[in-house]
Amino acid sequence: MTSAEHTPSDAGPAAGVRWDLSDLYASPSDPALEADLDRALAGARDFERAYRGRVASQSAHALALAVDALETLNEPVTRALSFASLLFAGDTADPRHGALLQRVQERASEIRNTVVFFELEWVALTDEAAATVLRDPLLARRRHFLESIRRYRAHVLSEPEEKLLEETSNTGRRAFSRLFDEVTTSLRFQLEYAGQVADLSEEEVLSKLHEPDRALRRAAAAALTAGLRTNARLLGFVFNTLVQDKAVLDRLRHFEQPMQDRHLANEIDAASVEALLSACERRYDLVARYYRLKARLLGLGRLEDHDRYAPLPGEVGERSFADAKRIVLDAYGDFSPELATIARDFFERRWIDAELRPGKRGGAFSASTLPRLHPYVLLNYTGNLRDVMTLAHELGHGVHQSLARVQGLFEQDTPLTTAETASVFGEMLVFRRLMREETDPRVRLALLCGKLEDAFATVFRQVAMTRFEESLHAARRAEGELAPERVNDLWLAANRPMFGDSVHLSEDYGWWWLYIPHFVHSPFYCYAYAFGELLVLALLRRYDEEGPAFVPRYVALLAAGGSDAPPHLLRDKVGLDITDPAFWDGGLALLEDLVAQAENLADSLRSNGRA
Numbered sequence: 264m265t266s267a268e269h270t271p272s273d274a275g276p277a278a279g280v281r282w283d284l285s286d287l288y289a290s291p292s293d294p295a296l297e298a299d300l301d302r303a304l305a306g307a308r309d310f311e312r313a314y315r316g317r318v319a320s321q322s323a324h325a326l327a328l329a330v331d332a333l334e335t336l337n338e339p340v341t342r343a344l345s346f347a348s349l350l351f352a353g354d355t356a357d358p359r360h361g362a363l364l365q366r367v368q369e370r371a372s373e374i375r376n377t378v379v380f381f382e383l384e385w386v387a388l389t390d391e392a393a394a395t396v397l398r399d400p401l402l403a404r405r406r407h408f409l410e411s412i413r414r415y416r417a418h419v420l421s422e423p424e425e426k427l428l429e430e431t432s433n434t435g436r437r438a439f440s441r442l443f444d445e446v447t448t449s450l451r452f453q454l455e456y457a458g459q460v461a462d463l464s465e466e467e468v469l470s471k472l473h474e475p476d477r478a479l480r481r482a483a484a485a486a487l488t489a490g491l492r493t494n495a496r497l498l499g500f501v502f503n504t505l506v507q508d509k510a511v512l513d514r515l516r517h518f519e520q521p522m523q524d525r526h527l528a529n530e531i532d533a534a535s536v537e538a539l540l541s542a543c544e545r546r547y548d549l550v551a552r553y554y555r556l557k558a559r560l561l562g563l564g565r566l567e568d569h570d571r572y573a574p575l576p577g578e579v580g581e582r583s584f585a586d587a588k589r590i591v592l593d594a595y596g597d598f599s600p601e602l603a604t605i606a607r608d609f610f611e612r613r614w615i616d617a618e619l620r621p622g623k624r625g626g627a628f629s630a631s632t633l634p635r636l637h638p639y640v641l642l643n644y645t646g647n648l649r650d651v652m653t654l655a656h657e658l659g660h661g662v663h664q665s666l667a668r669v670q671g672l673f674e675q676d677t678p679l680t681t682a683e684t685a686s687v688f689g690e691m692l693v694f695r696r697l698m699r700e701e702t703d704p705r706v707r708l709a710l711l712c713g714k715l716e717d718a719f720a721t722v723f724r725q726v727a728m729t730r731f732e733e734s735l736h737a738a739r740r741a742e743g744e745l746a747p748e749r750v751n752d753l754w755l756a757a758n759r760p761m762f763g764d765s766v767h768l769s770e771d772y773g774w775w776w777l778y779i780p781h782f783v784h785s786p787f788y789c790y791a792y793a794f795g796e797l798l799v800l801a802l803l804r805r806y807d808e809e810g811p812a813f814v815p816r817y818v819a820l821l822a823a824g825g826s827d828a829p830p831h832l833l834r835d836k837v838g839l840d841i842t843d844p845a846f847w848d849g850g851l852a853l854l855e856d857l858v859a860q861a862e863n864l865a866d867s868l869r870s871n872g873r874a
């Protein structure tokens with residue numbers, strides 16, 4: 264494909280790279296979709312007839328068969344949900360897509376409600392009774408699944424209450440979440456620059472923050488702020504509603520802290536997360552140290568918030584999508600030909616959607632579907648180095664999800680904390696390969712700085728975002744509905760300690776929490792990124808120590824998916840102990856090494872008169 268001149272409004276350097284969803288269904292009106300939903304509902308009703316009121320009295324063998332049946336009946340509904348959400352992500356502006364997603368979610372709720380009795384009866388068993396049946400080797404394959412349902416024991420409600428919550432969430436929480444997507448994907452930003460006004464999408468205006476021209480970056484920041492402010496009333500209302508919805512659910516489900524349900528879902532305890540967060544906060548000095556270096560390299564005094572993503576002198580220009588594909592597959596292949604083969608399928612079998620399109624969801628993701636199918640990757644490829652890294656990142660997810668399909672529908676997906684393992688690892692492989700190939704010290708310095716900025720965005724920024732969310736939920740619970748300006752203050756208060764005096768965060772920057780989807784879609788998601796990055800640095804250290812012997816152990820870790828709690832899998836597969844509070848300091852020390860390398864490289868360039 265060509266990357267000839269394109270205006271901000273066309274499809275970008277990955278023009279034509281669209282996914283083919285026909286492995287799921289031929290079209291939104293494919294009769295197979297409706298048939299799948301009918302089949303799932305019929306399966307759910309059969310399941311109910313067979314097991315309602317009898318879960319406690321099942322033998323281990325019968326219980327294993329019940330879980331198999333539950334998995335089988337969930338497959339067609341998962342297929343329909345995958346298709347509807349991917350179709351919607353690809354074009355949120357088409358009202359038929361929103362309508363399909365809504366309908367499938369409503370049907371899925373009906374199916375879920377029909378079988379919810381199973382989990383409720385299972386958690387109602389006493390610990391002794393559950394332990395007795397779980398000890399049976401016939402249940403070995405389902406032990407983790409059944410045990411992990413029981414961790415919600417203190418937090419489930421009665422069956423009518425659960426059904427009510429499930430059904431009303433389609434017009435409550437899920438509807439607000441979708442409204443946020445529809446509003447943010449349709450936002451337009453007026454960029455005033457060099458006497459012209461350009462009408463840009465969120466993706467496009469954000470990409471202008473990476474431009475070398477400071478005036479253009481400043482104009483892009485102003486355009487983003489103005490667009491967000493204009494919609495602050497609506498988006499702020501969505502935030503307030505969802506934060507309060509969570510407060511109500513937490514109260515009803517007896518969660519004492521806003522983060523508690525996330526920790527439970529992540530199969531991690533609060534103390535381990537706090538150890539991670541505070542270990543990172545103790546090293547905020549690295550962020551300030553790096554941005555002081557960056558200011559020097561850019562020849563600027565103090566950096567403004569819109570200077571954070573300014574490119575450095577050695578940064579290379581636009582990369583075609585074909586080039587990005589080659590770089591990523593080569594880097595994966597150096598590490599493991601098996602991983603490269605899996606990643607190559609995504610390109611060749613059209614499981615990637617990379618072009619820019621109006622109405623397409625921003626950002627990037629990889630979505631697992633059914634174990635017998637394959638994941639799909641969405642990105643918005645604009646051609647900079649960051650996008651190459653995003654491709655490496657999402658394919659890491661894709662490879663991880665592909666390998667873990669052997670665990671079946673219920674255990675193929677990992678908790679969020681280890682979900683970022685292969686993605687961040689993939690980015691590191693690409694970074695290392697680029698560093699190996701590059702001989703020009705100026706380009707090497709730019710690559711190193713790019714890696715540092717990514718790592719900081721993944722570690723420290725996510726910790727600051729978690730602290731922001733903590734303060735947001737606490738403030739809403741204590742003060743009632745929050746004015747956007749109040750949330751701006753919380754956002755700035757959480758971000759300022761990270762930069763110290765190295766970057767000036769303006770009042771305008773205060774509005775920038777408004778477009779971050781994680782706060783809306785998955786509260787307290789963000790710490791998983793910091794967890795993932797620091798875990799990956801530890802894994803890389805293992806790889807450097809062990810060489811090729813590490814590769815099959817790593818692949819086995821990925822293939823284990825969500826079949827056990829992360830601390831157990833990491834201990835058993837690769838010998839890492841993440842319950843040790845000092846564990847996180849190892850990865851942070853590696854980041855400090857990278858900062859020192861960048862400083863040294865900058866100094867040697869300066870003494871050679873080339874900086």
Ligand SMILES: [Zn+2]
Pocket residue numbers: 656660683686
């Ligand atoms: Zn990711």
